[in-house]
Amino acid sequence: MNYTLQFGQVLPYLGYLVGGALLSLQIAFLAFCGGLVIGTGGAAIRVFGPWPLRRLVDVYVGFFVNTPQLVQIYFLYFALPDAGVLLSSYQAVLIGMTLNAGAYLTEIQRAGFLSRRQTEMEAAEVLGFSRWQQIRHVILPHIARVLFPPLANQYILMTLGTSMAAVFGVEELTGRAFNINAQTFRSIEIFSLTAVLYVAITFAATIILALLGRFAFRVKMRIV
Amino acid sequence: MWDHLVAEAPRFFTYWNLRFFVLAGLTTVALSFTGCILGGIAGLALGTVRLTRSKPLSPVRVIAILYTEIFRRVPFLVTLMLVFFAFQLSGVELPLFAIGAISVFLIASAFLAEIIRGGMLAVHRNQWDAAETMNFTLIQALRHVVLPQAWRIILPPAFGFFVLFIKDTALASQIGVVELTYAGKVLNNRGFSATLSFGTILVFYFIISYPLTRLGAYLEARLASTRNPRA
């Protein structure tokens, strides 16, 4: 093997890569928020809505959960222009990830809604809580606590999922790694460094979310 | 737009194109399957290492922990690139499918190690203690007592991971493995519309993933109901 590792050539690009990591986090955050809104609506329909709407949500979820996010974005970016809708690569990635997240979050939140406990609600009712008070003081805190770990986990997965944006030229972390690779050809060093950065940002995100869970929601979560 | 699609369809849905898709679909499943089976074996080894307690083995334990924590936190595309370039630069010639499978293996082994370890630890503490006080070695305890009981807890999430990863194999198209996504790109490059090309492979992915997901749910229900852990 006639390839010697030369990290020195790659380290100067660290700042550039970190900038990419920030973009990755931004995309994941925006897609997660959008997905959360879709998910809440979808879950509400699935649990409380009329039969035809429920089937519609099922189809949406079934489609997005059983197909790869990469191909969904390919479709948005390359196929929509046939119908006259032109999306930039950033837009295609964001919309694709949001729709994808919406499907998974619908399922997660549906489980959360279903976990509301009849006995808790009855106890609150007997104590004189109004419907609204029941929801606010008893059901929502419980559901929030149940939902926090899977939602946090989904967010971490999405942060890793932003990596495929590189395929479309978006300059998030992996995309920038591709750029540097094209310039310096120090592939192993670049992608190792990229891997380290992903591990770092997911650990950081896990710790922040665990702390958030512990203090805001009183949910205990493992970090490792 | 619809008129174009309808006009295109007969040229698109030919025997050869469909055959191409089916073979690519088989490649897709094979990629995930191979990586997961090998990953399962490695995951068992990793999980077992993490259960040892002797001092001399602590460096091995640390490596196992680092490995599982790292490869669960690196995106598949990055792992793929690392494996691809590692082989390319080392001069070893390996078919692209093998490179893809190795990448799947690396990630699958980390995730399956956690699933397997979780299943083993779910076996009641006294079962472990009874084996230990009767002088079973760790391997004997795993083989005779723990794994025969743990496999029921392990199989559903492990199968679920395999089904999940079928979708991640789409990224192997980036290094040129002829799986479903690559097949879609090929047909798109040949001049067919992106709508038909990528739309069709979306349907193919659905056809593969949905029944397998239902199978997984069925497995989970069956294994949970028969809670008599006969070997």
Add this chain to the structure above:
Amino acid sequence: MHQLEIRGLKAAYGNLTVLDGITLAVERGEIIGLIGPSGSGKSTLLRALVGLLPPGDGEVVLDGKPVFYRNSGQLRQVRDRLAIVFQQFNLFQNMTVLENVTITPVKIKGRPRAAVEAEAKDLLAKVGLANKLAAYPDELSGGQQQRVAIARALALKPDILLLDEVTASLDPELVSEVLDTIRLLAADGMTMLIVSHEMGFIRELSSRVVFMAGGKVVEIGAPKQIFDAPREVRTREFVSKILRH
């Protein structure tokens, strides 16, 4: 020479001291009843003796030879000589009754299967379960499972049998069948350390009773003395509370 001698044994789970200097000598054929409130360290003592707890200060001497629990060879030897039965989940759920009893002698100790099976069938007949050889643990009642667990421990031919609250998880009507089994073993002269809440049984069977509290031995004496005329204040308090009903 005492069969088993424990001198100043200490053990801790992290910062929590669970055994705080246990001293006890056991003669061959003795039956030691260990009683005391929850958390007093009775079960912990048994677990420490079979090496399930990381050892702390103090000494354990078996037949005149001190046991160094950190040495894996000595640990194997002490586990060959001491057998323990837990409160529940003793039996390997994935094996039949016969397999449970024979697996250790055959697969771990390497003894010939035919001889081991013959012995196992005798032991299972002795505990009254000769007709359940092919049954799985989940097909047995709690009392039956515990009796098999005792047979399994006996199949190891131990010098000392440790019984850790073996009837505590059983429905009341199943307790006596297990106690009867233990009475049989006592008649055979097996050295036993029994942790139990069944005070009547402890009083009837034990050669000596040890009252523990807070990880320490508070009082040791003949059953009549401990239950009828305890010397220590704490012993008196405990005994008066439990004998109230």
